[in-house]
Amino acid sequence: MRQQPSQQPGQGRTRQRAERRPRRIRRTVAAAGLALAAVLGAGGWAAADGQQAVTGPPPGTAAWVADTTLGLRLPDPATAAPAEVAAFFDRLPAAARESLAVRHPLVLGNLDGAPVRLRYRANEAALAEELGRELARATDPSLTPQDHTAARERAARYRTLLDGVRDGGRRFLAFDPRGRGQIAEVYGDLATARRTAVVVPGSDIDLRTFDRAGDPYGTPAGMARALHGATGGGTAVIAWAGYTTPVGVGPDAATETLAEAGAGRLGRLLDGLAVTTRPDAPATVFCHSYGSVVCGLARPGPEQSSGVVVLASPGLGVDSAADLDPRVPLWAVERNDSDWIGHVPYVRFLGLGHGADPTGPEFGARPLPATGAHGHTGYFAPGTASLAAFTTVALGR
Template identity: 40%
Template sequence: MASRPRSSRLHRTLLAALVATSVALPVSGAARPSAVPAPAPAALAPLRAATPADLGARYAVSRDGIRAAERMAADHGDRRRAAALRTMADPGRHFLSFDGRDGGRTVEVFGDLSRAERIAVLVPGSDTNLDTYARFRAGAVALQQEWGGRSAVVAWLGYETPRTVSPEALTPGRADDAAPQLANFVRELSAVKPAARTSLICHSYGSVVCARAASGLRVADIVLYGSPGVGADTVGQLHTRATVWAGRGADDWVAEVPHIRLQLPFANIGFGVDPVSPEFGARIFAAGTGGHSDYLKPGSVSLTNIARIASGKTPAEEGRHA
């Protein structure tokens, strides 16, 4: 009779293989939607100051890029994308950068970054792109409104996110590509806003990106929510001085994801230890009863607690919601 540890390892391995197969097979036969063409963005120098004049110039360059992408989408016959870009080009919107290619990469600011004393950098998970951007934006708006005052939320869609139903969502490849970009952005932001309290707010696959970018970053908190794991067994392996928090809603399907990490000949699959488990070592915050897409809904326990954490306050309701 096999020992319990060996039996447990075998069970987890077989479960992981089943998940990988169930994801890979339907995706392999699915046709990808045709890409909407977009121009290459203008080269941007590093942000050197967070004054209204410097930020305004940066916003204007990005707005020109969005309008150019809108024209190209219209010429391509994609009215939906063109309409979305027309909305994004509104003078009241503030983009630090924009690239409409390959699903889109954007960095949008909510609130007055020049006066902000608290900054949250919001990092999204799977299935976030120009076609689904309104959902990501709504969460950023809700967080900034929950904060109010001298605060700013930066919605950082700086990478090509994986599709939820895809092999990429089970492997760290996209996060490995994204992490240097996120780390460079946060360092640039810290240089121009050194006195601001900055936090990384990381959803789902975005928590994998944040974990890989965490080492050495000047951030006060790293908040992981709806996370499938981050590729580390403990908080200590992130090599960060930030306080690391983790939360999960009671109805979040990500709780059913096997918390394994397998090194296979063709790929590394899974992200290891559950961030809300005691062995990982994060501080746990109550995330209420919501599902995977509900964490930043107005009025939710999770939104209240994420805002409090990023403000340096104790969550209103601390507890384990695994």
């Protein structure tokens, strides 16, 4: 019998690595297949229409930039950093500030770095202007019956929000009617609160749905209201529906295009809060579902955020916590057993998926409990361990 040649040192390990490589490739391909199946709606997942991200400065910016009434060059919303905006308004007399809010409410209401109370007033005026515009469209004979119906629906929504401002003291830090609409509502007093928090939502949130009553803890308004109440009013909380979210669980939810656009807008919001509230206590950011992808891609630094909390997360668009700023604490909430997000493949392949599971011990996030939470949207419900943990984090303890 022919004797087999003796094996050289290292050859066994080389062969083992070569044998493992096809298995890794097969696992990667299989994971990609799962992600693609999810995107295409397999297993009962809902496909959705693609969304076009709303980006850039708000309507009316050209008129704002061209306005020389005050004899000053106004900060360009497209290029001026929030710190520059804040410095401009610090030098401006009160009467001049008010005049800008009257002439350019949509611009000033969305201008990060502008005084908070001035933005509240500007957004009230912008809501009133948009209400009038939609009421006119609802009876415009040159438009179709479908246009009239859509205008009446938008007018009804604007009227509800405006009544909330005038009768119920609601405060809106942003309002943009473009696309599906964007808005940010403040719970508490940003001027006096010792701490600030921002809630970043996931899919299916826009101007119409950010405060829907049927799912109180699944909307940014409901989450913010619950957190504000749990802190005893010690933290002002912003319900931020300030980016174009995916609709349903489809290609937009499985890719990062909308999250990348949202990350830039979130970064400007945090920069603005840093110069208009308390720079010694930057905001804690709570990121739900697809919102955690936005937060991961935003990569807030310590001057922007005191910490980031992700919950019901499909991934952060990064491989581990080490890819984020190590000076900003990252917490990940454990998933409850009835949260469907646990069935999402935690992969990134050919532009699909959002990376590793942030609740896994190897990811490197600090764990938070979720005892008592149910479903994908129950983490802010009163009595849950998750809300108690959020309260502790939001208060900076």
